[in-house]
Amino acid sequence: MHEMSLAHGMMQQVLALLREHGAERVTDVTVLLGPFSGVVAESFAFGFEVLKKSETCFQDATLHLELPDPHYRCLECGVETSLPLTRSATFLDPDCETSTSSRCPVCASTRLSPLGGAELILQQVRME
Amino acid sequence: MCDSCGCQQDPVPINKEKVVDVHEQLLAANNEQASANRRHIEKMGAVALNLISSPGSGKTSLLEQTIERLKGRLSIGVIEGDLETERDAERIRKKGVPAVQLTTGGGCHLDAPMVHGGLHVLEHMAKGKKFDLIFIENVGNLVCPAAFDLGEHRRVVLLSVPEGSDKPEKYPATFRSADLVLVTKTDLLPYFDFNLEEATSAVKLLKPDLPVLPLAAEKGEGMDAWIDYLLALLPR
Ligand SMILES: Nc1nc2c(ncn2[C@@H]2O[C@H](COP(=O)(O)OP(=O)(O)O)[C@@H](O)[C@H]2O)c(=O)[nH]1
Ligand SMILES: [Mg+2]
Ligand SMILES: [Zn+2]
Numbered sequence: 001m002h003e004m005s006l007a008h009g010m011m012q013q014v015l016a017l018l019r020e021h022g023a024e025r026v027t028d029v030t031v032l033l034g035p036f037s038g039v040v041a042e043s044f045a046f047g048f049e050v051l052k053k054s055e056t057c058f059q060d061a062t063l064h065l066e067l068p069d070p071h072y073r074c075l076e077c078g079v080e081t082s083l084p085l086t087r088s089a090t091f092l093d094p095d096c097e098t099s100t101s102s103r104c105p106v107c108a109s110t111r112l113s114p115l116g117g118a119e120l121i122l123q124q125v126r127m128e
Numbered sequence: 129m130c131d132s133c134g135c136q137q138d139p140v141p142i143n144k145e146k147v148v149d150v151h152e153q154l155l156a157a158n159n160e161q162a163s164a165n166r167r168h169i170e171k172m173g174a175v176a177l178n179l180i181s182s183p184g185s186g187k188t189s190l191l192e193q194t195i196e197r198l199k200g201r202l203s204i205g206v207i208e209g210d211l212e213t214e215r216d217a218e219r220i221r222k223k224g225v226p227a228v229q230l231t232t233g234g235g236c237h238l239d240a241p242m243v244h245g246g247l248h249v250l251e252h253m254a255k256g257k258k259f260d261l262i263f264i265e266n267v268g269n270l271v272c273p274a275a276f277d278l279g280e281h282r283r284v285v286l287l288s289v290p291e292g293s294d295k296p297e298k299y300p301a302t303f304r305s306a307d308l309v310l311v312t313k314t315d316l317l318p319y320f321d322f323n324l325e326e327a328t329s330a331v332k333l334l335k336p337d338l339p340v341l342p343l344a345a346e347k348g349e350g351m352d353a354w355i356d357y358l359l360a361l362l363p364r
Contacts, residue, residue: 002236002237002272002275006154006155006275009154009155009157010154013150013152013154013156017148017150021146021148023144023146027145031154036300036301036304036305037275037301038271038274038275038300038301038302039275075336075337110333110336111332111336112336113335113336113337114304114334114335118275118301118304118305119153120153120154120155120275121151121152121153121154122150122151122152122153122154123149123150123151124147124148124149124150125147125148125150126145126146126147126148127145127146127148128144128145128146
């Protein structure tokens with residue numbers, strides 16, 4: 001994907017907030033990457049680390065990534081469930097995402113339809 | 129310990145820290161423009177489809193054959209996205225349909241602001257005439273376009289037989305974001321190691337209610353189901 005440009009866009013949003021609040025530097029940024037967003041967490045974090053070097057107010061900023069488990073609705077019995085995704089350093093390996101071969105905890109059906117999960121959200125900024 | 133004089137007193141903390149809860153989409157600017165595009169498209173009288181696939185999966189050929197079947201019945205407009213060149217838009221114009229070429233100059237996807245520009249050009253070309261269907265052919269890429277809402281009503285992902293049936297597994301985010309999957313160039317099934325059932329179940333594993341239609345646009349196979357799908361999108 002374009003994790004680098006996503007990280008760049010996120011930093012622009014943070015800079016605007018910094019100006020808005022009259023703060024000078026960013027200490028912490030929390031970003032939520034939905035499990036179905038297609039964004040590779042490692043690449044996003046890498047993009048942030050590279051780009052922050054060229055922005056003085058980001059020098060000491062720490063990026064926190066929230067990686068929530070995916071939610072599904074079972075098309076057989078209607079139950080809504082959240083199942084863990086095996087996210088790891090091998091997230092770049094596309095097979096690891098589908099390898100969960102998820103089943104409904106109630107009726108064991110594999111007909112699980114994803115609920116949301118594509119979101120990319122700037123959650124919180126700490127600044128001073 | 130105090131840094132200035134070395135005394136044992138802790139420095140008085142000057143707490144300037146601010147915590148701002150934002151909860152804003154990273155792609156907020158794109159998403160807002162996409163919503164505006166959707167309203168714009170509806171004002172033009174149309175339903176819009178965003179076609180996503182690898183390069184060469186048959187998007188332009190599908191559009192040519194679709195226009196062939198619907199011209200005279202429906203008013204169609206096309207926005208073509210490509211890295212360079214007007215070639216695809218020219219192929220569409222040859223079919224007698226207004227087509228706008230957006231060139232990204234190397235950019236790997238279309239975004240909502242680009243499509244917004246395209247909609248205005250399309251409107252200008254149609255001289256106030258209403259549209260029924262607007263097709264947006266995205267830049268050939270199975271990864272990046274997935275994250276960008278363009279203001280479409282339906283997202284169609286194409287997978288051609290020569291690409292192999294494991295594509296849905298390899299690009300799950302893109303297939304999950306689709307409203308319809310088209311398996312294209314099915315006339316080539318006898319010559320490739322492509323298992324239609326396997327591809328369909330790979331798609332269903334990602335999103336069980338995602339419809340899959342097989343077709344070969346250039347041979348006219350499976351086109352009726354696709355045309356029916358399009359007609360069902362129109363307000364009656
Ligand atoms: N065998 C076969 N070839 C096709 C079919 N549809 C398109 N093609 C060929 O696939 C190539 C790429 O098609 P094109 O529509 O330009 O792909 P795009 O890059 O997705 O727009 C062209 O050489 C087409 O002739 C089909 O139904 N069957
Ligand atoms: Mg094309
Ligand atoms: Zn169930």
